[in-house]
Amino acid sequence: MIVSVASGKGGTGKTSVAVNMALSIGNIQLLDCDVEEPNAHLLLHPNMHRTEPVYVLVPHINEELCLRCGECAKFCQYNALFASSEKVLFFPELCHSCGGCIIACPRQAITEEKRRIGALKFGAVGELKLVYGELDVGEPMAVPLIKAVKKQIENNKNVIIDAPVGTSCPVIETVRESDFCVLVTEPTPFGLHDLKITVQVLRKMKVPFAVVVNRAGIGAKKVYTYCKEENIPILLEIPYQRKIAELYSRGVPFSLEMPEWKEKFQALFSDIRRLVGK
Amino acid sequence: MKQLTILSGKGGTGKTTIAAAFAVLARNAVLADCDVDAPDLHMLLHPEVIKTQEFKGSKIAVIDKTKCVNCDLCREKCRFDAITEAIEVDPVACEGCGVCAALCPEDAITLAERVSGYAYISKTKYGFMAHALLSPGEANSGKLVTLVRQNARVLSEKENSDLIVIDGPPGIGCPVIASVTGVDAGFVVTEPTMSGIHDLKRALQLLEHFNVTPLVCVNMYDINKDNTEKIVSFCRENNVEVVGKIPFSPKVTEAMVNGKTIVEYSPRGAVAKEIARVWEKMSSSISGK
Numbered sequence A: 001m002i003v004s005v006a007s008g009k010g011g012t013g014k015t016s017v018a019v020n021m022a023l024s025i026g027n028i029q030l031l032d033c034d035v036e037e038p039n040a041h042l043l044l045h046p047n048m049h050r051t052e053p054v055y056v057l058v059p060h061i062n063e064e065l066c067l068r069c070g071e072c073a074k075f076c077q078y079n080a081l082f083a084s085s086e087k088v089l090f091f092p093e094l095c096h097s098c099g100g101c102i103i104a105c106p107r108q109a110i111t112e113e114k115r116r117i118g119a120l121k122f123g124a125v126g127e128l129k130l131v132y133g134e135l136d137v138g139e140p141m142a143v144p145l146i147k148a149v150k151k152q153i154e155n156n157k158n159v160i161i162d163a164p165v166g167t168s169c170p171v172i173e174t175v176r177e178s179d180f181c182v183l184v185t186e187p188t189p190f191g192l193h194d195l196k197i198t199v200q201v202l203r204k205m206k207v208p209f210a211v212v213v214n215r216a217g218i219g220a221k222k223v224y225t226y227c228k229e230e231n232i233p234i235l236l237e238i239p240y241q242r243k244i245a246e247l248y249s250r251g252v253p254f255s256l257e258m259p260e261w262k263e264k265f266q267a268l269f270s271d272i273r274r275l276v277g278k
Numbered sequence B: 001m002k003q004l005t006i007l008s009g010k011g012g013t014g015k016t017t018i019a020a021a022f023a024v025l026a027r028n029a030v031l032a033d034c035d036v037d038a039p040d041l042h043m044l045l046h047p048e049v050i051k052t053q054e055f056k057g058s059k060i061a062v063i064d065k066t067k068c069v070n071c072d073l074c075r076e077k078c079r080f081d082a083i084t085e086a087i088e089v090d091p092v093a094c095e096g097c098g099v100c101a102a103l104c105p106e107d108a109i110t111l112a113e114r115v116s117g118y119a120y121i122s123k124t125k126y127g128f129m130a131h132a133l134l135s136p137g138e139a140n141s142g143k144l145v146t147l148v149r150q151n152a153r154v155l156s157e158k159e160n161s162d163l164i165v166i167d168g169p170p171g172i173g174c175p176v177i178a179s180v181t182g183v184d185a186g187f188v189v190t191e192p193t194m195s196g197i198h199d200l201k202r203a204l205q206l207l208e209h210f211n212v213t214p215l216v217c218v219n220m221y222d223i224n225k226d227n228t229e230k231i232v233s234f235c236r237e238n239n240v241e242v243v244g245k246i247p248f249s250p251k252v253t254e255a256m257v258n259g260k261t262i263v264e265y266s267p268r269g270a271v272a273k274e275i276a277r278v279w280e281k282m283s284s285s286i287s288g289k
Helices: A014-025 A040-044 A071-075 A100-104 A143-150 A169-175 A189-205 A222-229 A242-249 A260-276 B015-026 B073-077 B099-103 B141-158 B174-180 B194-209 B225-237 B251-257 B270-287
Strands: A002-006 A029-032 A047-061 A081-083 A088-090 A110-125 A128-135 A159-162 A180-185 A209-216 A234-239 B002-007 B029-033 B048-055 B058-063 B109-114 B117-124 B127-134 B163-167 B185-190 B213-219 B241-246
Touching: A002 A014, A002 A169, A014 A029, A014 A040, A014 A159, A014 A180, A014 A209, A014 A260, A029 A040, A029 A143, A040 A110, A040 A128, A040 B194, A047 A088, A047 A143, A071 A081, A071 A100, A100 A110, A100 B099, A110 A143, A128 A143, A143 A169, A169 A189, A180 A189, A180 A260, A189 A209, A189 A222, A189 B251, A209 A222, A209 A260, A234 A260, A242 B194, B002 B015, B002 B174, B002 B270, B015 B029, B015 B127, B015 B163, B015 B185, B015 B213, B015 B251, B015 B270, B029 B141, B048 B141, B073 B099, B099 B109, B117 B141, B127 B141, B141 B163, B141 B174, B174 B194, B185 B194, B185 B270, B194 B213, B194 B225, B213 B225, B213 B270, B225 B241, B241 B270
Parallel strands: A002 A159, A002 A180, A029 A128, A029 A159, A180 A209, A209 A234, B002 B163, B002 B185, B029 B127, B029 B163, B185 B213, B213 B241
Antiparallel strands: A047 A110, A081 A088, A110 A128, B048 B117, B058 B109, B117 B127
């Protein structure tokens, strides 16, 4: 079963929920797909044993064969190629690696080469295996790296995925193919507003989901009314407690220091399993 | 005209709270909400939309089933796995590259424009605002950010405003890069947590990469004073100015629930006072550049 943890609004507690749930279950694979700002390892303190660079394919233009005809630039929907009469300029950060320029070139002057965009990192804490991606600073495109993280999914294992913030391409790529998505929200107007957008995305993607309310007790009650009206189950409430916030700030998963929470996270996972029917 | 982008790396550190407060304090600034996939600034500033623009960020492949002979070539060659086994386009996965259209032996595939969201020009009590909303499940947030910033520039020229305050998205990827390129300063809001510190460092590297002057503000600094001290000394060692330390206060959430900025809701509170002090310090440092 693959369960992703997403939120829309940042800082609602995705990583906290993903890590505490993973630790409470133990034998699990945790993937951190927030490749722009991966944080799960800061709570897990894993033994890291391997780093692997991740590349995307980009065009390489053979100047001797190139006629500067501009067909490649005309084809490229992302403006990653610009052809002048002297030279074809390539802007790697704009390239989506679609391979279209190769097809468009009448002289077969374009081949592909690898360009690094980030790295995969592998670690473990006991039976829990962690894989995360780290985007190189300055690289705009998270999606290819997220795909590389997801390729590490081990079949026949329960997988928890910590999703990136927001509701656009990185989140969509992360949540695609998940059996279930946990939406972590906080009972504030920002939390609710961004939750609503994320709900629309998940409905469009046909991924089943439920809500975890974090920092319960602050803000207002509207998130509960909304979930009730929309028939979205709330599987867990984590109250706002200074102790939880302080533990988080020190990089300590709170279920380790507050053992009653271990059972609650186990129950959360069983509830998800029941909803998925696995 | 100067541009200031508020960013954070980590989400939920207080970017929008601070951006909204700056909007009130600045008087003549144009505001730009560049968190286009989860915009929140409008909930504090209540803009009245005066102009709506369609955003066409990319194209999408359209298959004419009457011409399709199910040869499967499009599905094989698509690098985004956007053609299903039934030879249909998955709109979420399609990046509109056009490879399938170019290869289709029956010319059954064309590229069509797709509306991926809307950009808005609005009026608020505190000045004009450019903002947007990406449609659920659409891509190209970076391009939409660029459109919002372009709208903000036009507004600031029209209104003779000397500052654009940009509320940036979290992360360090495409929409963040689009929000920080060419601005006069990047105001990084961080929190004294392990994640906050980790993400602050990456945000600062990003600003350095794009040659943008960094300013740092520690929000909720009293949640963990040891970590705040670590942030301050890290910044000192790296010659980055820490312009403020804002205390934690439940008033911030109360203000949000009431749809108000913290400087309106609790003007004499510790948070509003510190933000005002930061604003004074910063506006003089930006205009002095």
